[in-house]
Amino acid sequence: MSDSHIPLPERLRPRDLTQIIGQEHLLGEQAPLRQMIDQGHLPSIIFWGPPGVGKTTIALLLAQAVDRPFISLSALNTGVKELREIIAEGGDLLTPVVFIDEIHRFNKSQQDALLNAVEKGKITLIGATTENPSFEVNSALLSRCQVYSLNALSAESIQSLLTQALQNDSFLQERHILIEEFDALIQFAAGDARKALNLLDLIASTFEPDMENIITNAIVVKVAQQNIARYDKSGEQHYDLVSAFIKSIRGSDPDATLYWMARMLKGGEDPVFIARRMLIAASEDIGNSNPNALLLAGECFRSVQAVGMPECRIILGQCAVYLATSAKSNSTYLAINKAMELADKTSNLPVPLHLRNAPTKLMKEQGYGVDYLYPHNYPEHFVMQEYLPPELKGTKLYESARNKREVEAERLQQRRWQQQQQQ
Structure with missing residues (x-):
């Protein structure tokens, strides 16, 4: 494979800790990781920081610096069985550094x-996470690891990274590129070195070699908007897949629902995010066409958090098929939206006196709770009375959908309206 076919971030992956950009607070002369390596010591570590700031690269270089075997795993596709096998095999090596992405x-x-394994010294663990480890890593494991925060790259660091790329990469050198404006590159990168380099590589691929090529903000915006999915997996493609998934559930198509879910999982989507979308x-x-759907989705959400990948794909699939094949209704969704809009316009209306509690004598004297009719004292636990402010009398926010469950539940609604019309 020619170098031009290897992604630019991989072609320029630092070969030494001194080449890491933007994490001087950890790797500077007197910084903690630098001092540990100088002493030949490497404890178990959790790196916490946004994507594209060097977590994987630093872990690899730390292992190399102390001359230890390096085993890289992804939490997305490593189960308990595989994990135990790897740990057992690691016992035959000089204590390996086991790196787990998205721990x-x-x-x-x-x-x-x-x-x-960490307690018995079988491995030195380096975990990487974009989430707060205080909430996502169990306390016993966390207490045995040093936690270090990595920063998103500053605008100056992104500019330095791109400048070095032009100077050091042969494919870019052949295109004689001058970056005239950095603003758009920095904005699209959003502190992520991988995004910055992928976008530069993408732009460079549109240039002819052995010509003077100038990068401006306009060129960056044009190329990025046309090809955003190629350099930013969390960008437009992420939202398109989620949209297709939700629309397939809404459209009662279990096959399409499972397909788009599988695409998300294969692309590295957080299964908890998928479970959260199904809750919604x-x-x-x-x-209310099928209230059990919310119960199942809630249990799915909790189960996915407890089980994790790869096994939780089964739970996600079960819930997704149930939702896709369920009766559908958006009546309560429309009703709460109407209620929120009405509340914005009428927040000054007081609560009617008969609906107010009267915990004190003074409140009772002022008429709080007077004339309130307790529904359980009446036949069928229903009595006609007004629950809205007088100014909103007759307002109807909820319209039941034409499905069996909601039609049956509409009986008291119809009775209330009939009595209201007679008054």
């Missing part, structure tokens, strides 16, 4: 397996 996606049993769909698109 926050490991469930409790997976983290417990790591805990035992269970209420927004199914609602």
